[in-house]
Every structure is written in structure tokens, then in C-alpha cells.
Amino acid sequence: MTKTAESEAPPAAVEKTRTNKVVFTGSAVGITAIALWAMISTESAEEVIGAMVGWVSTNMGWYYFLVVTMVVVFVLVLALSNIGRTKLGPDHSKPQFGIFTWGAMLFAAGIGIDLMFFSVSEPVTQYLAPPTGDGSTAEAARQALVWTLFHYGITGWALYALMGLALGYFAYRHNLPLSIRSALYPIFGKKIDGPLGHGVDIAALLGTIFGIATSLGIGVVQLNYGLSFMFGLPENLTVQIALIALSVLMATVSVVSGVEKGIRRLSELNVILALGLMVFILIAGKTSFLLDGIVQNIGDVLSRFPAMTLDTMAYDRPDEWLSGWTLFFWAWWIAWAPFVGLFLARISRGRTIRQFVLGVMIVPFAFILLWISIFGNSALDLVMGGNAAFGEVAMNQPERAFYGLLEQFPWLPATAAIATFTGLLFYVTSADSGALVMANFTSHLKDADSDAPKWMRVFWAVITGLLTLAMLMVGGVTTLQNATIIMGLPLSILLLFIMLGVYKALRVEHSLAASFRASLPSMIAGRSPDPRGGRTWRQRLTRAMSYPGRRQAARFVEVVACPALAEVHDELESKGAEVSLSQTEAGNGILTADLTVGLGDERPFKYQVYPVEYETPSYALRSASAETKYFRMEVFSLEGSHGYDVMGYTKDQLITDVLDHYERHLEFLHLNREVPGNTAITEDPVVKDNWDADFVGGEEKR
Incomplete structure (x- = not known):
């Protein structure tokens, strides 16, 4: 039996954050080489990119459609099934951010200034030149909004949800690094720590930076016109370089200040300004028509989405339209998925899979639906009313489309200024979130809640600006779109492996949870104090109404928990088991008792009695608790707290509870054992550090 004053460090933890030299060097060299090639040999770069995107559009369109549809079905099944109760973290963990802040951050990270760019131009384009059927008809107008919402809707956010839940689940529940390779652990095991894992992270980072650069390129062009519209500045590469430099500077300041201060505050301001602009157009425009359009657009999306998601247009295939719209959007969402997924995981610890998936797919899309319906229908109303010049623009x-629409409404100088500033915030929140995530990708983080060093965040902000500039020099937004389609292809293959890894891990998780629920009634019955244990009904009532303080909690560990677990430890050791018992100091200064039984290559058994501090409730009798805090001695396993209190148990009752858990664990291994070792999601998952993260200063994070 070993005793220590410090917690064991998890296998994935490192002493301090340091650079992942292989991933950092490989990705930095690759991106720099592409950027320089595009700058030096622009004609060659444009020709090669054009040929590659033509091949992908002609031969791989069906594949893109199939993959993204599989992702939508997969994440919805996870969310709506029983496994949706599983948390992205230990069972007792709580979300760090409120729903508004969380929604604002995931929206601002997942959607950039391109929403302003396409919310007006795409509905008009699809109305005048639809992929099938005649343009400039009532049906074309109806379908134009559906196409726009289809491209910005459920499918894209499902891709984000898959990547985010995979990263959050393995990082916060199994203490693996917060990187793409962790999602492949159930498939490849320790091989993810070698060249395979490095290759996966480099590929994800390359795809990510091209996806971000596309958004930033669109943003620069949009902002350039906004400044030209308001101040008469020229629309040229010089101004765009200046805008990129300004945006990189703002993103650097934001990303250096971290998630809590910079990114969080900018995201909230961004959403508030966007809401204000949207409400203004709703009130100043044809309100009744716009409200009718919102309701109809909702119905059309819900009714037409199932057919559209697999519509490859095989019998009358508009290749140029597909590559310019649907395939581009699917590749763009896929390229953004690692970046946004890691960021979403970073801010979603403690949420259940169901909350996470439904929140990611519903909260931002609800905003997008309102935004596109209001601005898109306002634009269509102008074109259908005879404003052909606006339609051509x-x-x-x-x-120019967004500002062209604002020209039709009062208070133009003010609305144009707000639109430009909002667009700048969209740009910066995408750039700073991207820099933070790419820096984390290329680092060995101390833990999943830490971030890469500031110099690395600055480096990636600058490199992203450099790549954006290079692609604009080659051929503008069109070249950025084409490059995104190409980079999205290898990442789509990675999505398939991630789904398989998540499935394998959650299958084990589901079986473990089911076995616990099945055995819970008998465990409760076995541990309930009764007269044969020497307790009268009055003593049981006294226990139910007591709120133990620090001294009582410490005494329970010393007198009951440690002796009980020591007897179990000695008995298991005498039978040849690989067993250890440690006493560690919790954040509140009270010792814990921690029994671990190694089971070879299978998932180890862990039983820990951990003191959790709570506020004494208002209904507690003053005589029952003179302190403002009280302690529950909760039982923890690898999955976190089981949510019940063993304070007041006798030594024999606690031993019975340990054996109940141990027998259930062995039964779980037996029922899920196809081959030796396949039940171990990670070889030695240690969640103790996760518990400390959720009980800061002796209090559970709320």
C-alpha cells in the first residue's frame, strides 16, 4: 500500500506546455511552401488548383454527399439515444459557460463574415440562375432561400458537432490530449503517438488553415468594399493587405488575452450587433412579408432537407454549379470542422452529448435561419419588385450585395458603419479562434484546459494572414474556394475514422452505464443502514438531517474509509491481484482514499472516496449545521462521481459497496470482451485531475 501527498499525474499530462515539434514544423513548412508557391508562380498555382477541383467535382461529388449525410445521421442518433446522457467530462462535471455566452462563442467561431457575404448574394443568385428549372419564378424564389439555408444549415453544424464531441469526449472523459489523433485511439491504440498521429494532426491543420483563409479572404474583400462605400477608399490589393495586417493585429491582441477575456467578449459583442442589425431590417422593411417568409422557410427546410442532402443531380448534373456551391460548402465545413470542433470542445466541458449536439445544431442555426430569411427575403423582394440593377450586382x-441592400433602407451611414464593424468582428473572432486552436494543435498541452504559449498564437495569426494574402494574389475568392474543396477531401476520410472511433468508445461506455443501472437497486439495498447494523430509526433520521463539517469528513476518512479499503486491498493482494491503495489530499485539504485494481490489458477498476464540499442549504436546521459549508463523501470511479454519499456508513457497509462495484465491473468486462483488451478505451485512464478541475477550492464549479 502506498501513501502520497500528491495526486497521480494522468498519462496524457505533461509538466508544462511545450511545442509539438513534428506537427509544428511539418504544418508550418507545408503552409509556407504553398503560400510562397502561390505568390511566386501565380499562373501555375491557379492552373493546378483549377484542374484538381475539376477532377474532384466530376468524380467525387457523390462521396461528399454521402459522407456529410452519414455524419448528420450519426450525431443525431448519438444525441437522441441513451448514450446522449454521457458527459464530455466526468459524470459530476458542470458547464463552464452559460447558454448565451456558449452559444455566442460557438456561433462566432463557426460562422464568419461570409454569412454577410452570402446571405444576400446567394438567394439572389439562386433565384436568377437556379441549378434546375427556370429562374425568376415564385418557385425559384422559394427554392433560393432553401438552397442558402441548406448550405448554411444542419449539415455543417453536424460536422462541427461530430468533431467537437469526439475531441471533448476523449480529452475530458479519458484524459487524452485535446487533438484530432485522440479520436482514433480506440482504432489504432498507442500508434497515435507516432507518425500516424502526427500525420493526422498535420492534415487536419492544413485543411483548417485553408478553411479559415477562405473566410478571411471573403472578409477582406467585403470589408474593402465597405470602406470604399463609406470613405471612397480604392478596391485593390494594397488596401486588402492593410486590412489583413489590421485584422491580424486585432486577432493577436484578442487571442493573447485568452478565451475568458478577448474571445468571449468579442463573441458576445459580435452577436449583439448582428442581432441589432437584423432587427432593424425586420422593422424597417416589409415586416409582414418577412415574417411570412421566415415561417415558410422553416417549413421548406424541414420538408425538403431529406431529399436535398442526397441529391447529386445525377440525371442533369450542373458541374460548375455543384463545385461552386454545394461541394464548396461541404468541403468548407469539413475544413473548418477540426478548428471549430476543437474550440467547441474547449468551451463545452461538462455538457452531455445530447446537450452538446442539439445545442450546436440548433442554437446557431436558429440565428442563421432568421438572418438569412430576413436579409435574403429582403433582397429577393427588391429583385422581384423590378430592381434588376441590384440583382446584377x-x-x-x-x-457589394449587402451594402446594396442597406442602401434601400433609412439611416444608411449608421447601418453601413455598424455592418462594417460587425463584419470586422466576424473576421477577428474567426481569426483569433483559429490562431488559438492551431497553436493548441501544434503543442503538447499541460492539460486539456490549458492553451499554447502566446508566441505560438501570434505565429499562427500571422501565417493565416500570409496564406490569405497569397490566395488573393493568385485569383481571389474563387481560388480560395477551389483550394478548400481540394483540402476537404482528405479530411473527409478522417471523419469516417473519427465516427468509427467514437462508436467503438461509446459502445463500451453505454454497456458500462447499463451495467451500473442494472445493479444499482441491489447496491442501494445492500448499503442502506438498518437495525441489524446497530442503527435505530432515530439514528437514521439524525444522519439524514446532518450536514457534516470538515472535522467529521476528515474523521470518516481516517476511521472508516481508509481501514475499509485497506482490508479490501490486503485481501485482493493476498489473492495475487495487482492492487494499490493511496491517500491523496483533495483541494479542500481532506484526504481521499483511492483503491485501484489493475486487470491486465482490460479496463482497470477504481473506487475512490472523495470529499466534495457544498453550500449548506437554507432548509438545514441551525442546530444541525453551524457551518456555511458541508461535505459529502462521494464515490468516484474512472467515469467520475456516482452521485451518492457514503458518509455515515460503517466499515462493513463500505466494504460491501466496494465489492458491489467490483463485481459489476468484472461482469461488465465479461459481457463486453470480444478479444482481450478491447474494453479499454484508454489503457490507464486517470480522471483524478479532472475531478480537481471540477472542484476548485473545495467547491464544485457551477
Whole structure:
């Protein structure tokens, strides 16, 4: 039996955050080489990119459609099934951010200034030149909004949800690194720590930076026109370089200040300004028509989505339209998925899979639906009303479409200024979130809640700006779109492996939870104090109404928990088991008792009695508790707290509870054992550090 004053460090933890030299060097060299090639040999780069995207559009369109549909079905099944109760973290963990802040951050990270770019131009373009059927008809107008919402809707956010839940689940529940490779652990095991894992992270980072650069390129063009519209500045590469430099500087300041201060505050301000602009158009425009349009658009999306998600247009295939719209959007969402998924995981610890998936797929899409319906229908109303000049501008010069729409409403100088500033915030929140995530990708983080060093965040902000500039020099937004389609292809293969890894891990998780629920009634019955244990009904009532303080909690560990677990330890050791018992100091200064039984390659058994501090409730009798805090001695396993209190148990009752858990664990291994070792999601998952993270200063994070 070993005793120590410090907690064991998890296998994935490192002493301090340091650079992942292989991933950092490989990705930095690759991106720099592509950027320089595009700058030096622009014609060659444009020709090669064009040929590659033509091949992908012609031969791999069906594949993109199939993959993204599989992702939608997969995440919805996870969310709506029983496994949806599983948390992205230990069972007792709580969300760090409220729903508004969380929604604002995931929205601002997942959607950039491109929403302003396409919310006006795409509905008009699809109305005037639809992929099938005649343009400029009532049906074309109806379908134009559906296409726009389809491209910005459920499918894209499902991709984010898959990546986010995979990263959050393995990082916060099994203490693996917060990186893409962790999602492949159930498939490849320790091989993810070698060249395979490095290759996966480099590929994810390359795809991510191209996805971000596409958004930033669109943003620069949009902002350039906004400044030209308001101040008469020229629309040229010089101004765009200046805008990139300014945006990189703002993103650097934001990302250096971290998630809590910079990114969080900018995200909230971004959403508030966007809401204000949207409400203004709703009130100043044809309100009744716009409200009718919102309701109809909701119905059309819900009714037409199932057919559209697999519509490859095989019998009358508009290749140029598909590559310019649907395939581009699917590749763009896929390229953004690692970046946004890691960021979402970073801010979603403690949420259940169901909360996470439904929140990610519903909260931002509800905003997007309102935004696109209001701005898109306002634009269509102008074109259908005979404003052909506006329609031509929206279709052929999309960066001018949003400001062209604002010209039709009062208070133009003010609305244009708000739109430009909102667009700048969209740009910066995408850039700073991207820099933070890419820096984390290329680092060995101390733990999943820490971030990469500031110099690395600055480096990636600058590199992203450099790549954006290079692609704009080659051929503008079109080249960025084409490059995204190409980079999305290898990442889509990675999505398939991630789904398989998540499935394998959650299958084990589901079986473990089911076995616990099945055995819970008998465990409760076995541990309930009764007269044969020497307790009268009055003593049981006294225990139910007591709120033990620090001294009582410490005494319970010393007198009951440690002796009980020591007897179990000695008995298991005498029978040849690989067993250890440790006493560690919790954050509140009270010792814990921790029994671990190694089971070879299978998932180990863990039983820990851990003191959790709570506020004494208002209904507690003053005589029952003179302190403002009280302690529950909760039982923890690898999955976190089981949510019940063993304070007041006798030594024999606690031993009975340990054996109940141990027998259930052995039964779980037996029922899920196809081959030796396949039940171990991670070889030696240690969640003790996760518990400390959730009980800061002796109090559970709320």
C-alpha cells in the first residue's frame, strides 16, 4: 500500500506546455511552401488548383454527399439515444459557460463574415440562375432561400458537432490530449503517438488553415468594399493587405488575452450587433412579408432537407454549379470542422452529448435561419419588385450585395458603419479562434484546459494572414474556394475514422452505464443502514438531517474509509491481484482514499472516496449545521462521481459497496470482451485531475 501527498499525474499530462515539434514544423513548412508557391508562380498555382477541383467535382461529388449525410445521421442518433446522457467530462462535471455566452462563442467561431457575404448574394443568385428549372419564378424564389439555408444549415453544424464531441469526449472523459489523433485511439491504440498521429494532426491543420483563409479572404474583400462605400477608399490589393495586417493585429491582441477575456467578449459583442442589425431590417422593411417568409422557410427546410442532402443531380448534373456551391460548402465545413470542433470542445466541458449536439445544431442555426430569411427575403423582394440593377450586382459582385441592400433602407451611414464593424468582428473572432486552436494543435498541452504559449498564437495569426494574402494574389475568392474543396477531401476520410472511433468508445461506455443501472437497486439495498447494523430509526433520521463539517469528513476518512479499503486491498493482494491503495489530499485539504485494481490489458477498476464540499442549504436546521459549508463523501470511479454519499456508513457497509462495484465491473468486462483488451478505451485512464478541475477550492464549479 502506498501513501502520497500528491495526486497521480494522468498519462496524457505533461509538466508544462511545450511545442509539438513534428506537427509544428511539418504544418508550418507545408503552409509556407504553398503560400510562397502561390505568390511566386501565380499562373501555375491557379492552373493546378483549377484542374484538381475539376477532377474532384466530376468524380467525387457523390462521396461528399454521402459522407456529410452519414455524419448528420450519426450525431443525431448519438444525441437522441441513451448514450446522449454521457458527459464530455466526468459524470459530476458542470458547464463552464452559460447558454448565451456558449452559444455566442460557438456561433462566432463557426460562422464568419461570409454569412454577410452570402446571405444576400446567394438567394439572389439562386433565384436568377437556379441549378434546375427556370429562374425568376415564385418557385425559384422559394427554392433560393432553401438552397442558402441548406448550405448554411444542419449539415455543417453536424460536422462541427461530430468533431467537437469526439475531441471533448476523449480529452475530458479519458484524459487524452485535446487533438484530432485522440479520436482514433480506440482504432489504432498507442500508434497515435507516432507518425500516424502526427500525420493526422498535420492534415487536419492544413485543411483548417485553408478553411479559415477562405473566410478571411471573403472578409477582406467585403470589408474593402465597405470602406470604399463609406470613405471612397480604392478596391485593390494594397488596401486588402492593410486590412489583413489590421485584422491580424486585432486577432493577436484578442487571442493573447485568452478565451475568458478577448474571445468571449468579442463573441458576445459580435452577436449583439448582428442581432441589432437584423432587427432593424425586420422593422424597417416589409415586416409582414418577412415574417411570412421566415415561417415558410422553416417549413421548406424541414420538408425538403431529406431529399436535398442526397441529391447529386445525377440525371442533369450542373458541374460548375455543384463545385461552386454545394461541394464548396461541404468541403468548407469539413475544413473548418477540426478548428471549430476543437474550440467547441474547449468551451463545452461538462455538457452531455445530447446537450452538446442539439445545442450546436440548433442554437446557431436558429440565428442563421432568421438572418438569412430576413436579409435574403429582403433582397429577393427588391429583385422581384423590378430592381434588376441590384440583382446584377448581387449576382456578379457579391461583396457589394449587402451594402446594396442597406442602401434601400433609412439611416444608411449608421447601418453601413455598424455592418462594417460587425463584419470586422466576424473576421477577428474567426481569426483569433483559429490562431488559438492551431497553436493548441501544434503543442503538447499541460492539460486539456490549458492553451499554447502566446508566441505560438501570434505565429499562427500571422501565417493565416500570409496564406490569405497569397490566395488573393493568385485569383481571389474563387481560388480560395477551389483550394478548400481540394483540402476537404482528405479530411473527409478522417471523419469516417473519427465516427468509427467514437462508436467503438461509446459502445463500451453505454454497456458500462447499463451495467451500473442494472445493479444499482441491489447496491442501494445492500448499503442502506438498518437495525441489524446497530442503527435505530432515530439514528437514521439524525444522519439524514446532518450536514457534516470538515472535522467529521476528515474523521470518516481516517476511521472508516481508509481501514475499509485497506482490508479490501490486503485481501485482493493476498489473492495475487495487482492492487494499490493511496491517500491523496483533495483541494479542500481532506484526504481521499483511492483503491485501484489493475486487470491486465482490460479496463482497470477504481473506487475512490472523495470529499466534495457544498453550500449548506437554507432548509438545514441551525442546530444541525453551524457551518456555511458541508461535505459529502462521494464515490468516484474512472467515469467520475456516482452521485451518492457514503458518509455515515460503517466499515462493513463500505466494504460491501466496494465489492458491489467490483463485481459489476468484472461482469461488465465479461459481457463486453470480444478479444482481450478491447474494453479499454484508454489503457490507464486517470480522471483524478479532472475531478480537481471540477472542484476548485473545495467547491464544485457551477
